Amino acid sequence: MKSPNLLGAAALACSALVMAAPAYAHHSFAAEWDSTKCREFTGVLRKLDWQNPHPYFFVDVKENGKVEQWSFQAYSPVTLRRNGTDRQVFLDNVDKDVWIRGCLSKTGKPHAAAAGTLKFSDGVMRQVGQIQD
Amino acid sequence: MTTLHVRRALAALMFAVPLALCPAGGSAQGVPNQYTIKPLPPGGPTPRLPDGHPDFTGQWFPNGAGQGVSGRYGVDPAAIPQFDRKLSPEEPPQFRPEALAKIKSMTATELELSKSSVNCMPRGVPAIWLQNPYTTFIVHKPGLLAQLYEVLNNWRLIHTDGRPLPKSPEPFFHGNSTTRWEGDTLVVESIGFDERTYIMPNGWYHSDDLKVTERYTRPSMNYLIVEITVDDPKVLLKPWKSAPRRWTLGNGEIYEFYCTNNLELEELEKLRQQELQQKK
Numbered sequence: 370m371k372s373p374n375l376l377g378a379a380a381l382a383c384s385a386l387v388m389a390a391p392a393y394a395h396h397s398f399a400a401e402w403d404s405t406k407c408r409e410f411t412g413v414l415r416k417l418d419w420q421n422p423h424p425y426f427f428v429d430v431k432e433n434g435k436v437e438q439w440s441f442q443a444y445s446p447v448t449l450r451r452n453g454t455d456r457q458v459f460l461d462n463v464d465k466d467v468w469i470r471g472c473l474s475k476t477g478k479p480h481a482a483a484a485g486t487l488k489f490s491d492g493v494m495r496q497v498g499q500i501q502d
Numbered sequence: 503m504t505t506l507h508v509r510r511a512l513a514a515l516m517f518a519v520p521l522a523l524c525p526a527g528g529s530a531q532g533v534p535n536q537y538t539i540k541p542l543p544p545g546g547p548t549p550r551l552p553d554g555h556p557d558f559t560g561q562w563f564p565n566g567a568g569q570g571v572s573g574r575y576g577v578d579p580a581a582i583p584q585f586d587r588k589l590s591p592e593e594p595p596q597f598r599p600e601a602l603a604k605i606k607s608m609t610a611t612e613l614e615l616s617k618s619s620v621n622c623m624p625r626g627v628p629a630i631w632l633q634n635p636y637t638t639f640i641v642h643k644p645g646l647l648a649q650l651y652e653v654l655n656n657w658r659l660i661h662t663d664g665r666p667l668p669k670s671p672e673p674f675f676h677g678n679s680t681t682r683w684e685g686d687t688l689v690v691e692s693i694g695f696d697e698r699t700y701i702m703p704n705g706w707y708h709s710d711d712l713k714v715t716e717r718y719t720r721p722s723m724n725y726l727i728v729e730i731t732v733d734d735p736k737v738l739l740k741p742w743k744s745a746p747r748r749w750t751l752g753n754g755e756i757y758e759f760y761c762t763n764n765l766e767l768e769e770l771e772k773l774r775q776q777e778l779q780q781k782k
Contacts, residue, residue, distance in 0.1 A: 397610075397613070397614050397617075399610075400610055400611060400613075400614035400770065400773070401614070401766060401769055401770060401773070418763070420762055420763035421759050421760055421761045421762060421763065422619075422622065422759075422761050422763070422764055422766075423763075423765070423766075425765070442765075444572065444573060445636075445759070446757070446759075447570075447636055447652065447757045447759060448570065448572045448573060448635075449573075450570075450757060451569065451570025451572070451574075452570060452572060452573040452574045453574070454573075474769060475769075475773060476769050476772045476773060478769060495573075496573035496574075497573065498573075
């Protein structure tokens with residue numbers, strides 16, 4: 370899966386403009402995640418842990434010729450259900466390509482990030498967590 | 503294209519692309535250029551109980567849309583807030599100096615750890631009406647107002663049979679309540695609160711003298727208005743009154759939300775330890 374091209378960037382910009390912010394940020398994202406260390410990831414979705422308060426999904430990310438598994442935190446299951454990215458959407462995409470933009474942990478926890486947006490192989494841009502950049 | 507290029511392109515587009523050019527209805531899907539999630543209209547007349555009082559039964563969303571809005575495309579910005587800060591401005595709380603000093607002494611991580619959205623403690627009253635992004639299901643019948651909070655599967659029974667406040671209240675997260683009707687407004691007064699809750703997720707703690715007054719109205723089928731007064735003379739210089747916050751009627755579906763896998767506490771505790779080291 371390729372990184373988003375300019376069209377993708379435009380779509381993302383538009384989505385940021387029209388996407389609803391939460392009623393208010395009940396979590397302070399910056400307390401735990403580093404908004405200056407956000408990046409893109411591409412890989413294969415391997416596993417989903419669908420629990421409260423946050424689901425985690427696990428992705429085999431191939432970088433520098435090495436495959437390493439990363440965990441990504443998402444919104445709460447209730448929020449994801451209501452925005453159309455429910456558990457079944459993740460399950461339908463296990464063992465398939467995924468693109469994610471997320472931010473790294475402030476503690477430096479290895480291979481852990483908070484996901485903001487993602488795209489499965491259907492190409493739909495989905496917001497699955499707070500967007501920081 | 504490198505990540506840097508994408509970020510620069512995004513930054514430029516964020517400012518350069520007029521909103522009108524964006525496919526607001528579905529973003530990358532390219533569906534019609536209009537908001538698909540709009541403010542919910544008032545609906546029909548206020549439903550009423552057999553005794554003539556308003557019936558507050560329903561699933562209530564903390565926004566103007568009557569459905570989830572977080573992370574969704576095509577949401578009319580007018581459908582998001584619970585009140586208009588220009589039309590009904592909300593004064594900030596006036597803290598006693600010692601309370602303000604206590605709040606200001608909290609580190610960023612201590613503040614985060616104090617939040618019920620992070621530590622999975624019950625929000626309690628009145629926070630459940632002030633800092634709750636999830637829905638509340640109300641079942642109302644003569645003599646009883648049952649509030650089923652989606653968040654953390656909490657619930658609260660408010661007896662509306664005129665019973666007085668207890669003389670020696672046990673400290674509860676939701677307090678001990680007595681009610682009365684003032685016309686079509688249900689007034690709920692509560693005392694006796696567990697001191698581990700916060701009024702707002704900004705360090706605003708409360709004392710054992712906290713008294714909360716909730717005022718509920720349902721001016722039409724689709725709207726529930728909740729107004730909160732916080733009276734806490736050990737923490738506040740004067741009582742604080744919220745704006746009338748509007749909740750909108752949903753489709754009745756609430757979900758299970760047991761907080762059983764909270765991995766954030768461990769990370770935040772690491773950060774708190776780092777802060778303590780820096781203080782030394």
